[in-house]
Amino acid sequence: MPYWPVWLQARGMMGVEIGILTAIPVLGKVVFSPLFASLGDKLGERKRLMLLFLASSFFCFALFFVAHNFYALFIISLLYGISWAPLMSFGDNVTLLATRGGNIQYGRLRLWGSISFIVMSFGFGFVLEGRDVGIIYWTILGAIALTFIATLGLPDVRAMPLGRAGRPVRTLLKDRTFQIFMATVACIHGSHALYYGFATLHWRAQDYSDAFIGFLWAEGVVAEVIFFIFGGRIGNRFGAASLLIFAAIACVVRWSVLANDPDVIVLCLAQTLHALTFGAMHLGAMNFISRTVSVDFSATAQSLYGASAFGVGAGISLLFVGYFYELFSGGAFFIMTLLGIFGTLAGLVLRQREKCHIPA
8 A cells, every 4th residue: 555654654664664664575475475376276276365365464464553663563564475475466366267268358357456446545645634644554454354355255266286296386487488577577567666665755745735645646546447448459469578568668757757856747647657657567467477378377477477576576676765765865766767678678578489388
């Protein structure tokens, strides 16, 4: 949630500490998301594991209530990160498996997650206005509980269990095409670290109201939703790698604009680029996995995507962006453009190998 750094700041955390604490749950994806997803592929399970990890996430997050120093917050963030690590991968995989028949487009289902983010970020900006930041904690805890309840209604989609013989993580990590894919998404999403970790704090420092900050977050995701509606056609026409290249180039443009602390109109226009910087990246990644990875390895592929983009990319970047933000304030966004450039180059290499199928 974009307001979590505000809660950490209210607990007395400084920029570097906020960067570390927001990075820890994200870095949990690097190790634990592939590990748990591999277990899911071996067992053929999805829904039951999601419920287990959601329950664990709820109890771990509840512990933040009694944490008041960096070390306690660090330990709880680690525990929460381990529990939360595989959930996005499992959720996306359930959706992807349900859409493999071709009657349902992934993007049209995924947009509902984006819509819920819009409601939360935009609406919560008004809720937070003039209120104690402690409400941030209770809102997130409640959202985890609601996610558990919603998951109970998911279809019990399963894949054929791989058993002990299956080694999905090793197979995928040894594949050169998949390696390039992971590097591409790591660079693209890693460039978002400063945005996710410090944009709210930066806009607050510029005297923007919480309501307007909520609007800025929501605006970006509205653009993402629109892209998801039409993105399926774009992906079919240009291919997964091209979507990733579009996303990387958009990152360079977007972070260059934000680094200059633009006026309100330009800032609002820049936020619409979220449709490409995240929307095109995510849809391109799903397109790539659906077309090149076998169903048996699909959950593991999803988790490795999450580990690369949200773990290695964003997680490692978050460890450093707090330091950069303390030094350069909004100018630190210029550093993020470098990752966009690297992502563009990796995407161009991936496009040359896009038609390679990854065997089970």
